[in-house]
Amino acid sequence: MAQKSKPKSRVFLIISIALVMVLVILGVVLVLALSQPDRVVSSIPLVLEQQMTYEVVNAFPHDPDSFTQGLIFLDGVLYESTGLYGESSLRMVTLETGEVQRMVFLPDEVFGEGLTDWEETLVQLTWREGIGYVYNRDDFSHLTQFYYETEGWGLTQDGENLIMSDGSATLFFLDPETYAILSTVDVLDEDAPVTMLNELEYIQGEIFANIWQTDTIVRIDPETGAVKGWIDLGGLLPEEERTYTTNVLNGIAYDPETDRLFVTGKRWPRLYEIRLAPVE
Numbered sequence: 523m524a525q526k527s528k529p530k531s532r533v534f535l536i537i538s539i540a541l542v543m544v545l546v547i548l549g550v551v552l553v554l555a556l557s558q559p560d561r562v563v564s565s566i567p568l569v570l571e572q573q574m575t576y577e578v579v580n581a582f583p584h585d586p587d588s589f590t591q592g593l594i595f596l597d598g599v600l601y602e603s604t605g606l607y608g609e610s611s612l613r614m615v616t617l618e619t620g621e622v623q624r625m626v627f628l629p630d631e632v633f634g635e636g637l638t639d640w641e642e643t644l645v646q647l648t649w650r651e652g653i654g655y656v657y658n659r660d661d662f663s664h665l666t667q668f669y670y671e672t673e674g675w676g677l678t679q680d681g682e683n684l685i686m687s688d689g690s691a692t693l694f695f696l697d698p699e700t701y702a703i704l705s706t707v708d709v710l711d712e713d714a715p716v717t718m719l720n721e722l723e724y725i726q727g728e729i730f731a732n733i734w735q736t737d738t739i740v741r742i743d744p745e746t747g748a749v750k751g752w753i754d755l756g757g758l759l760p761e762e763e764r765t766y767t768t769n770v771l772n773g774i775a776y777d778p779e780t781d782r783l784f785v786t787g788k789r790w791p792r793l794y795e796i797r798l799a800p801v802e
């Protein structure tokens with residue numbers, strides 16, 4: 523009789539083990555589900571509404587004398603182009619401290635504007651001088667320069683072309699080797715041209731552009747020029763941080779390696795890491 527009960531107890535044991543395993547798995551799933559709110563949230567949500575706002579993730583020091591016209595983040599550091607006649611510069615800046623690690627000044631008679639990287643070079647525009655400067659990224663030595671007919675405002679790149687704004691509603695796509703204009707696209711919100719496109723940043727297949735003299739960033743489809751949405755950065759720099767020299771929001775940098783989005787302004791004492799958020 524005792525032998526007959528053996529298979530029964532084995533079945534019971536197997537069922538017990540299976541039940542324990544199911545409970546353990548459920549427990550793990552529950553713990554993971556409960557820990558969701560602490561999970562790192564992307565700076566650029568997968569789904570972007572037409573109107574977005576922001577959350578501040580970090581605030582870093584920024585040189586309040588820096589009249590920011592171009593901003594990128596590359597290999598752990600910021601590169602910044604600053605404007606104004608007699609003050610324009612190209613800088614390599616430590617994110618966390620705002621300290622300038624390397625800087626070259628432009629000639630007094632040119633006004634620095636947009637900035638982007640291309641392979642081992644940095645490319646910097648000028649406002650009304652029609653000169654684009656190309657530097658060695660490692661030591662800021664001047665490699666070459668090129669010329670264009672329009673004003674120079676913002677600059678970015680999509681891995682194939684340099685993309686430039688000139689203060690109008692038009693974006694110019696430049697050959698990164700010859701700097702020739704290959705094509706243009708007009709930025710339209712429905713049918714309305716969006717002018718004053720300033721500092722640019724190519725982010726996940728879209729172009730983000732500061733609109734000059736506003737707290738607004740516009741998201742653009744590079745293929746068609748169609749506006750995909752707006753980001754309201756109103757209130758980002760608190761009133762108590764502003765002085766009579768504080769100028770407008772300008773400067774967008776995205777680090778795809780760490781998924782961090784940075785913004786600042788002309789002569790702002792702060793540079794912010796932000797996360798895009800839906801409007802409440």
Ligand SMILES: [Ca+2]
Nearest residue numbers: 593722723774
């Ligand atoms: Ca930029």
